[in-house]
Amino acid sequence: MDIHEYQAKELLANFGVATPRGAVAYSPDQAVYCATELGGWHWAVKAQVHSGGRGKAGGVKLCxxxxxxxxxxxxxxxxxxVTNQTxxxxxxxxxxxxxxxEPFEREIYLGFVLDRxxxxxxxxxxxxxGMEIEEIAKEHPEEILQVVVExxxxxxxxxxxxIAFGLGLNLKQVSRxxxxxxxxxxxxxxxDATMVEINPLVVTKDDRVLALDAKMSFDDNALFRRSSVADMRDHSQEDPREVQAAEHNLNYVGLDGDIGCIVNGAGLAMATMDMIKYAGGSPANFLDVGGGASPERVAAAFRLVLSDRNVKAILVNVFAGINRCDWVAEGVVQACxxxxxNVPLVVRLAGTNxxxxxxxxxxxxxxxxxADTLANAAQAAVTAASGAGKQARAS
Known part of the structure; x- marks a missing residue:
């Protein structure tokens, strides 16, 4: 889960990270009121979206x-x-x-990531x-400092x-x-974060060190014990399909292909996508309905996959263990x-019942x-999707 810059700064400030004074606004009048309350003679107005590269896209204005x-x-x-990440x-x-x-003399990159x-x-x-870490690694790889925390x-x-001395900071700046x-x-x-990024971390003329920008991402699996963080979630910044999937406890990630996948088990879902690619097709999503794939959940998965207008065929691949094939089959029939x-449907069932x-x-x-095997199912889905695409172009 990602949060906005102002939310990340609020959290980091609680842990002693210095940030410039700021306030969030939802209208132009409120923005002016915030500027008058903050005081000063120069302000930065920043668009709050879950994306980097806002400055280059016109999302940061100095006033x-x-x-x-x-x-x-x-x-x-x-x-x-529209940024290079959206x-x-x-x-x-x-x-x-x-x-x-506030005026500053230097910009520094600082990031904390979970190295799995x-x-x-x-x-x-x-x-x-002030640069993306990918650009730094490409253009100045020798300037990247790394520490793995025990x-x-x-x-x-x-x-x-x-790290601070390696960045060339003086004694006052080092302590901060x-x-x-x-x-x-x-x-x-x-x-329970998975990423904290301050880019840039700036050094002012009076040797202060300020987080000029901040991004934080969190482990979704730990949000149940971080209610204050969970309350910061902004669904408008997320893929609406993924929001809908979360409501039904479905693990969903939207992709760019045209073959919708409904699978039980993350590993089997990955294998299904690989087989689709091997057969010459392209998966439209990763979707794991989990071990308790009841007819209601399968129907919810169908609605989710069909909400993607790029889908030209659907492949249901279930290997039942805890699950039962007859449950899944009932869900498929119920959904249909x-x-x-209105797209071809390929079903491969194996295992219990x-x-x-x-x-x-x-x-x-x-x-x-x-289909009896995953290979046959993938090939049938690719063929069906290709036929559906030709019909759509002909019409």
Whole structure:
């Protein structure tokens, strides 16, 4: 789960990370009011969307007057901001953040990520701030500093000092940078985060170290014990299909292909997508209905997959263990009869009550394509999708 910049700064400030003063606004008038309350002579008006690259896309405006603040807010609010991370559809701006724009001398990159390969928190820092980490790694790989934190003891002050000195900071700046790094690590650990990124972390003329921007992502599986973080979720910034899937406890990730997948088990879902690619097709989604695939849940999965207009065929692949093939078959038949399933449907069932499930499918009288193996099912789905695509182009 991602949160907005202003929310990340609020959380990090609770752990001792210094940030510029700012306030969130939902209208141009409120933005001007925020600027008057914050004081100062320069303000940054920032679009609040779950994406990086906002500055290049016009999502960050520096303003010197209240009229400029109002104009910037009016330009951003309600618009779709398209960045290099949002895709061509962009993301709608429903709120902005008005922040005191303080002059600074240096920009630094600082990130904390969960390195699943080594099962540790990895700290990444560079003196080249204000750039995407991918650009830094490509153009200045020698300038990337990394530390892997030992979880038994956590981030130690001497490790943070080594990073700070490696970034070329002076003694005053080092002590403040160390406080920032230790605060970020505590926030990462205590809030079940998977990523904390401050880009840029700036150094002012009076040697202060401020988080000028901040991003945080969290482990969805831990949100049940982080209610304060869960309350920050903004569904308008997420794929509506994934929001709908979460309501039915379905594991769903939208992709760019045209073959919808309904599978029980994450590993089998990955294998199904691989077989579709091997057969020359492209999966439209990852969808794991889980071990308790009741007819109601299967029907919900169908509605979710059919909501993607790019889907030209659907492949249902179930290997039943805890689950039962006859349950899944009932769900498939129920979905076909209650929903407008206007694309070819391929079903492959194996495991518990396999024969009963096949009988339900065959006796339904519905135009469902049955397959005995995953390879056959994938090939049938690719062929069906290709035929559906040709018919759509002909019409």
């Amino acid at each position: 010197k007057t209240y009229n400029e603040v109002r104009a910037a807010a009016n330009e951003m609010l309600g618009k779709h901001l 895709g061509p559809e962009g993301k709608v701006v429903q709120r902005i953040y008005v922040e005191v724009a 390969k080594v099962e540790r928190v990895r700290i990444i820092a560079s003196r080249f701030g 979880p038994a003891v956590g981030l130690q002050a001497f490790e943070a000092r080594e 940078a160390v406080a920032t790094m230790l605060g970020c690590y505590r926030a990462f650990r205590d809030l 009869r209650s929903l407008d399933v 396999y024969e009963a499930g096949r009988d339900i499918i065959e006796k339904s009288g519905l135009p469902i394509i049955s």
